Amino acid sequence: MTKILKTIEELQDFVRNIKKSGNSVGFVPTMGALHEGHLTLARTALKNCDACIVSIFVNPKQFAPHEDFDRYPRMMDKDTALLRTIGVDAVFAPDVETMYPIGYQTTVTVGEVSKPLEGEFRPTHFAGVATVVARLLLLVGADKAFFGEKDYQQLQVITQMATDLAIPTKIVGVPIVREESGLALSSRNAYLSGQEKKIADQLNVVLFAMADELKAGTDIAHIEKNAAQKLLDLGFDSIDYCTIRDAKTLMPPTAETKARRILAAVKLGKTRLIDNIAAN
Numbered sequence: 001m002t003k004i005l006k007t008i009e010e011l012q013d014f015v016r017n018i019k020k021s022g023n024s025v026g027f028v029p030t031m032g033a034l035h036e037g038h039l040t041l042a043r044t045a046l047k048n049c050d051a052c053i054v055s056i057f058v059n060p061k062q063f064a065p066h067e068d069f070d071r072y073p074r075m076m077d078k079d080t081a082l083l084r085t086i087g088v089d090a091v092f093a094p095d096v097e098t099m100y101p102i103g104y105q106t107t108v109t110v111g112e113v114s115k116p117l118e119g120e121f122r123p124t125h126f127a128g129v130a131t132v133v134a135r136l137l138l139l140v141g142a143d144k145a146f147f148g149e150k151d152y153q154q155l156q157v158i159t160q161m162a163t164d165l166a167i168p169t170k171i172v173g174v175p176i177v178r179e180e181s182g183l184a185l186s187s188r189n190a191y192l193s194g195q196e197k198k199i200a201d202q203l204n205v206v207l208f209a210m211a212d213e214l215k216a217g218t219d220i221a222h223i224e225k226n227a228a229q230k231l232l233d234l235g236f237d238s239i240d241y242c243t244i245r246d247a248k249t250l251m252p253p254t255a256e257t258k259a260r261r262i263l264a265a266v267k268l269g270k271t272r273l274i275d276n277i278a279a280n
């Protein structure tokens with residue numbers, strides 16, 4: 001039985017009952033329009049914890065005025081049916097007034113790690129994410145919360161925020177789920193036309209080729225320049241970034257860099273796609 005919880009009181013009663021019997025709680029925050037990537041997060045939570053709560057809330061604070069808040073897909077009935085099939089214990093689906101009651105004033109901003117990449121192109125985005133995630137983590141009080149590596153910088157921002165604010169929930173990153181073509185699953189893939197989808201399928205191919213070149217010792221600036229040209233030749237309309245970074249700071253790699261990450265954000269028609277892979 002998957003419970004639908006709308007209010008903070010319902011949520012906290014539910015969590016209290018689970019914890020009373022000594023059981024652990026796993027939490028998966030989402031904005032709905034669920035796909036296999038989200039279901040993998042929920043399955044991972046179910047495997048690692050005794051109970052799993054998934055939140056569905058399209059957070060207005062993380063969309064800039066020109067972004068896709070209004071057209072972001074909303075499919076509550078389909079989403080809850082999917083979560084029921086995998087045995088999720090509860091769905092927390094608050095309305096905007098519950099998450100941001102009248103008089104709400106606080107914004108959480110995370111420092112350096114939110115500034116590059118997405119931070120340059122979506123300057124208000126991570127404050128919106130950190131604010132809603134901090135509030136959700138504190139409301140739920142889960143033992144562990146699960147986030148996809150698809151939004152790799154988001155995962156680093158949330159990990160930093162949870163550490164800095166001493167939020168006791170452990171933040172767990174879960175690898176990207178890809179289609180057979182390698183395209184990273186995303187709720188925004190639903191916007192792509194048939195022709196755009198074929199082009200989008202090539203994004204991951206370009207990133208994996210960059211990883212191969214990096215391994216072969218090719219100069220980073222050269223790899224990045226070539227990749228950007230390749231993406232434009234394939235039909236992507238523009239490239240916000242396609243770059244090799246320190247996997248933790250997300251700044252250009254330095255002598256101290258322990259692991260590297262290749263990250264890209266590209267535009268295809270009206271759709272903005274992001275992807276990333278680990279690199280040696």
Ligand code: PAF
Binds near residue numbers: 030062129132
């Ligand atoms: O990754 C998302 O879907 C959102 O950014 C999140 C973490 C649910 C916060 O609204």
